[in-house]
Amino acid sequence: MKKALLIVLIAAMVLTGVFAQGTKESATMAGEKQIVILGKSMGNGFFDAVFKGSEEAAAELGGIKTTYMAPPQATAEGQIEIIESLIAQKVSGIAISANDADALIPVAKKAMAAGIKVISYDSGINPGGRTIDLLPSNPELIGRQQIQLAAELTNYTGDVAVLSASAQATNQNLWIEWMKEEIKKPEYSKMKLVEVVYGDDAPDKSYREANALMQKYSNLKAIICPTTVGLLATAQAVKDAGKTGVVEVTGLGLPSEMKGYILDGTCRQMALWNPIDLGYSSTYILNGMIEGTVTGATGEAISAGRMGDIKVEDNGIAFMSTPYVFNKDNIEKFAAIY
Numbered sequence: 001m002k003k004a005l006l007i008v009l010i011a012a013m014v015l016t017g018v019f020a021q022g023t024k025e026s027a028t029m030a031g032e033k034q035i036v037i038l039g040k041s042m043g044n045g046f047f048d049a050v051f052k053g054s055e056e057a058a059a060e061l062g063g064i065k066t067t068y069m070a071p072p073q074a075t076a077e078g079q080i081e082i083i084e085s086l087i088a089q090k091v092s093g094i095a096i097s098a099n100d101a102d103a104l105i106p107v108a109k110k111a112m113a114a115g116i117k118v119i120s121y122d123s124g125i126n127p128g129g130r131t132i133d134l135l136p137s138n139p140e141l142i143g144r145q146q147i148q149l150a151a152e153l154t155n156y157t158g159d160v161a162v163l164s165a166s167a168q169a170t171n172q173n174l175w176i177e178w179m180k181e182e183i184k185k186p187e188y189s190k191m192k193l194v195e196v197v198y199g200d201d202a203p204d205k206s207y208r209e210a211n212a213l214m215q216k217y218s219n220l221k222a223i224i225c226p227t228t229v230g231l232l233a234t235a236q237a238v239k240d241a242g243k244t245g246v247v248e249v250t251g252l253g254l255p256s257e258m259k260g261y262i263l264d265g266t267c268r269q270m271a272l273w274n275p276i277d278l279g280y281s282s283t284y285i286l287n288g289m290i291e292g293t294v295t296g297a298t299g300e301a302i303s304a305g306r307m308g309d310i311k312v313e314d315n316g317i318a319f320m321s322t323p324y325v326f327n328k329d330n331i332e333k334f335a336a337i338y
């Protein structure tokens with residue numbers, strides 16, 4: 001009797017659409033956009049801040065699940081492996097900070113062929129491997145400013161070295177090209193760029209490379225680190241070596257990580273942009289691409305929430321703001337944010 005009643009009840013529920021409602025709900029869940037923010041490597045505070053911005057945008061837009069992923073080391077191989085797994089999972093969109101501008105093209109193409117929207121941000125993939133490449137700022141501006149910051153600290157004299165991220169990093173390599181251009185100007189004639197070394201965005205390797213530079217160049221006046229990981233490790237190495245004020249340290253740094261070194265004079269000035277904004281904008285762009293409202297065509301203005309309109313330039317490149325300079329007068333304020 002009870003069993004028969006249950007069958008009747010179920011039949012009634014099906015007829016009245018109770019189960020149909022259930023299906024609709026799960027369809028909405030399944031329709032949720034899956035966005036992945038891919039970083040260069042794990043344990044990098046810069047990408048943690050980028051992801052914060054992505055979460056903020058996802059909450060504003062609704063219907064998005066955003067996830068942060070990165071390989072253990074800053075290698076293209078590690079990123080390729082992750083992208084392959086994301087293709088299998090059929091995610092909706094991936095924003096990639098590339099460990100190599102060309103090596104990621106084939107797998108990114110495969111993802112796009114599978115219907116996944118792909119952009120690069122921070123460190124670009126070359127055209128063909130993404131729709132839009134969202135740069136934090138103009139690379140020329142960033143590169144030239146790095147030399148200017150070092151020159152101000154060293155009184156325009158002496159040997160300077162660059163301690164970068166990985167040797168294949170698209171963003172750092174572009175900035176270093178502009179540093180080499182800038183230092184050719186007559187005002188830097190007493191400065192010499194002696195070497196570019198790579199810490200691979202690994203704290204221990206960066207620390208060792210910074211020490212090696214100090215030992216190798218007796219007239220070393222500054223180390224420029226256009227990487228948040230490299231800058232933090234170099235400041236530590238210079239301080240540990242008792243060279244604060246002898247070897248100046250500058251570059252691109254996270255205020256929250258560098259505050260102590262800015263205040264104690266190891267790194268008297270450095271620059272950066274807001275990584276939270278970068279993740280926020282990347283998420284808005286991917287969302288628009290998934291919805292079909294953003295194409296990445298030259299001249300397109302992408303509306304990105306509180307960031308306003310982001311304009312797409314030639315080759316799918318879009319820029320954000322200009323880098324901001326931090327010193328002891330403003331570091332406290334920004335250290336509390338990122």
Ligand code: RAM
Binds near residue numbers: 046
């Ligand atoms: C490191 C990464 C990142 C770069 C910043 C400045 O965190 O290399 O790509 O943009 O530094």
